[in-house]
Amino acid sequence: AQSVTQPDIHITVSEGASLELRCNYSYGATPYLFWYVQSPGQGLQLLLKYFSGDTLVQGIKGFEAEFKRSQSSFNLRKPSVHWSDAAEYFCAVGAGGGADGLTFGKGTHLIIQP
Amino acid sequence: DVKVTQSSRYLVKRTGEKVFLECVQDMDHENMFWYRQDPGLGLRLIYFSYDVKMKEKGDIPEGYSVSREKKERFSLILESASTNQTSMYLCASRPSGESWNEQFFGPGTRLTVL
Numbered sequence: 001a002q003s004v005t006q007p008d009i010h011i012t013v014s015e016g017a018s019l020e021l022r023c024n025y026s027y028g029a030t031p032y033l034f035w036y037v038q039s040p041g042q043g044l045q046l047l048l049k050y051f052s053g054d055t056l057v058q059g060i061k062g063f064e065a066e067f068k069r070s071q072s073s074f075n076l077r078k079p080s081v082h083w084s085d086a087a088e089y090f091c092a093v094g095a096g097g098g099a100d101g102l103t104f105g106k107g108t109h110l111i112i113q114p
Numbered sequence: 115d116v117k118v119t120q121s122s123r124y125l126v127k128r129t130g131e132k133v134f135l136e137c138v139q140d141m142d143h144e145n146m147f148w149y150r151q152d153p154g155l156g157l158r159l160i161y162f163s164y165d166v167k168m169k170e171k172g173d174i175p176e177g178y179s180v181s182r183e184k185k186e187r188f189s190l191i192l193e194s195a196s197t198n199q200t201s202m203y204l205c206a207s208r209p210s211g212e213s214w215n216e217q218f219f220g221p222g223t224r225l226t227v228l
Binding site for chain 1: 118147149154155156157158159162172173204206216217219220221222
């Protein structure tokens with residue numbers, strides 16, 4: 001069975017600073033990988049996804065993520081954070097085929113300092 | 115604009131009550147999902163459905179059942195609510211085909227069982 005680890009429960013970053021959120025996955029085959037964001041009181045919104053091809057994936061809101069098979073990682077990055085980026089971030093992995101659901105990490109809570 | 119709606123944002127029920135959580139999507143998606151979200155645990159899959167009247171257990175189905183009589187509607191049922199089912203419940207839908215297709219989430223229902 002697949003699993004996802006987000007080692008950082010909370011991260012605090014100053015506004016304008018760069019950001020990297022870590023995600024490690026466990027899956028036997030080529031994974032389908034996702035990053036979702038959940039703003040306070042909101043549902044989940046997809047930031048970006050990876051299935052194949054270029055290992056550097058661009059998403060919405062200026063986010064990007066890099067798939068590294070050798071490290072089983074899919075870290076999320078942003079060069080300069082804005083106060084509106086404060087939210088909960090979830091990494092998720094999906095197995096191939098069918099209607100299977102996603103396996104989510106426990107989330108990383110991002111705090112932006114002024 | 116794609117939309118997944120959930121019947122209630124907040125719900126308070128008593129122990130032993132039968133509880134229905136409703137989810138409707140207007141995107142003609144084949145696949146629908148129910149997750150629960152708890153602090154420090156992320157999202158966990160309860161049940162999913164890949165077609166009308168079809169259902170599959172997810173990772174934590176105990177204490178829950180589901181119903182899908184129409185393509186656009188997927189209901190989560192708590193037969194006899196218990197305090198440990200106090201949680202945020204998220205519904206999602208996804209079209210059939212490649213598993214890397216985005217799952218679209220509703221805003222969530224925060225259920226409190228007293």
